Amino acid sequence: MRDAAIFERPATGFPLLFALIAMIALSAASSAVAQDLDEAFDRDVLIIDATYACHRFDIWLALDREQQTRGLMHVREMPATSGMLFAYERNATRSMWMRNTYISLDIAFALDDGRIVNIARNTEPLSERSIRSSEPATYVLELNAGVTEKLFIEPGSRLLWGPTIGGDVE
Secondary structure, X not given: OHHHHHHOOOOOHHHHHHHHHHHHHHHHHHHHHHHHHHXXXXXXXXXXXXXXXXXXXXXXXXXXXXXXXXXXXXXXXXXXXXXXXXEEEEEEOOEEOOOOOOOOEXXXXXXXXXXEEEEEOOOOOOOOOOEEOOOOEEEEEEEEOOHHHHOOOOEOEEEEOHHHHOOOOO
């Protein structure tokens, strides 16, 4: 009888299998969201010249009214080094909200030269509260909550992308 115990399934087998299936499902859902964003938005690379270092981010570009209205709505997770850049034609007071946005974000507002003027940190998911720039801004960068604090990205840090370094928007 002692040998029969060798063939018994451990008590932890089912929960482990369930966890594995859940991880695969979440990964597939995340991949589907990224694919959906890739279909709706162009991608580019943005560098942030922060207090102690420069940091590279893969960004989705919200360049037209339709893209800017959608933003990161319905996104439930985003890679740590990704974000979305909203680029406008000129400096103006910018107002954002978190409607249908399921993840907390850090939202940085920047002038036409890329200099960040203010950051709204750890925004509340799904909130319709207005989040405003402290002065007229041309760019709004949305990153995962906590990233700006962790990387010492502060007002005065600079976004280096396209027009902010003399390039063009395609």
